[in-house]
Amino acid sequence: MATKILIPTPLRSYTAKQDVVEAEGATVGELLANMTAQYTDLRKHLYNSEGKLRNFVNIYVNDDDIRYLEKEQTPVSSEDTVSIIPSVAGGRKA
Amino acid sequence: MGRLPTLVMRATADEGIRRHSQEVYPNESCGALIGCGEMVTEAVALPNTTDEGTRRRFCIQPADYIVAERRASEIDGKLIGFYHSHPDDSACPSQYDLDHAWPTFAYVILAVRGGDPTTLRSWRLREDRSAFDEQRVKLEPQDAIQSKVTSGNFR
Numbered sequence: 343m344a345t346k347i348l349i350p351t352p353l354r355s356y357t358a359k360q361d362v363v364e365a366e367g368a369t370v371g372e373l374l375a376n377m378t379a380q381y382t383d384l385r386k387h388l389y390n391s392e393g394k395l396r397n398f399v400n401i402y403v404n405d406d407d408i409r410y411l412e413k414e415q416t417p418v419s420s421e422d423t424v425s426i427i428p429s430v431a432g433g434r435k436a
Numbered sequence: 437m438g439r440l441p442t443l444v445m446r447a448t449a450d451e452g453i454r455r456h457s458q459e460v461y462p463n464e465s466c467g468a469l470i471g472c473g474e475m476v477t478e479a480v481a482l483p484n485t486t487d488e489g490t491r492r493r494f495c496i497q498p499a500d501y502i503v504a505e506r507r508a509s510e511i512d513g514k515l516i517g518f519y520h521s522h523p524d525d526s527a528c529p530s531q532y533d534l535d536h537a538w539p540t541f542a543y544v545i546l547a548v549r550g551g552d553p554t555t556l557r558s559w560r561l562r563e564d565r566s567a568f569d570e571q572r573v574k575l576e577p578q579d580a581i582q583s584k585v586t587s588g589n590f591r
Contacts, residue, residue, distance in 0.1 A: 351551065398536050407498075410578075414462070429498060430466070431532075432490050432530070432543070433486070433493035433530060434520075434522040434523065434524075435525055435530045436492060
């Protein structure tokens with residue numbers, strides 16, 4: 343069964359302007375892998391060159407940040423909604 | 437690479453960004469740019485929650501990002517991007533800005549010198565994440581469409 347993933351504004355141009363997509367997977371990691379296999383241009387904006395989720399990319403399962411669950415091993419089902427929520431950061435030269 | 441569209445900004449949004457940045461100097465200001473298409477009609481001030489020092493960094497948390505998305509939905513508009521100030525530095529993006537940038541958003545940077553807002557410029561992340569490209573900013577005076585600067589969810 344597929345799980346819904348909510349896509350934030352800056353990534354919708356990579357999902358054919360859809361704000362919700364669906365993907366299969368038993369864990370958050372599998373879900374994101376299947377989503378980025380379908381929408382390949384998302385990958386470089388979600389993952390760094392080492393294949394880790396960028397630290398300003400926040401993944402929530404329902405209302406919970408996966409950092410406080412089981413990270414990418416957090417289980418998901420078709421009853422859950424997964425959200426990608428940006429942190430926005432920056433600043434002047436150090 | 438095609439030329440970037442001009443970012444049109446209502447004068448009141450520009451004034452709001454400058455006022456906010458002056459008020460929090462010598463710390464960095466930050467907030468959301470909301471409007472329609474490439475026209476910013478509102479600048480929404482948001483809390484700078486960085487734990488790396490607010491004089492040279494800003495961070496907008498997920499909960500405050502959602503405030504910005506919701507505000508865009510309320511006015512049937514869109515979240516165009518974000519602004520922040522560079523106290524006593526140029527309005528050019530830093531490597532830290534580049535490392536943390538999201539695609540498609542406008543990144544408006546305001547230089548603040550000795551507490552006085554000066555140059556405001558807008559930048560977009562290049563598709564391959566290698567650099568920013570500058571886009572022209574055009575100020576649009578207030579007209580019949582009501583424009584305002586709103587306060588975000590300060591915690």
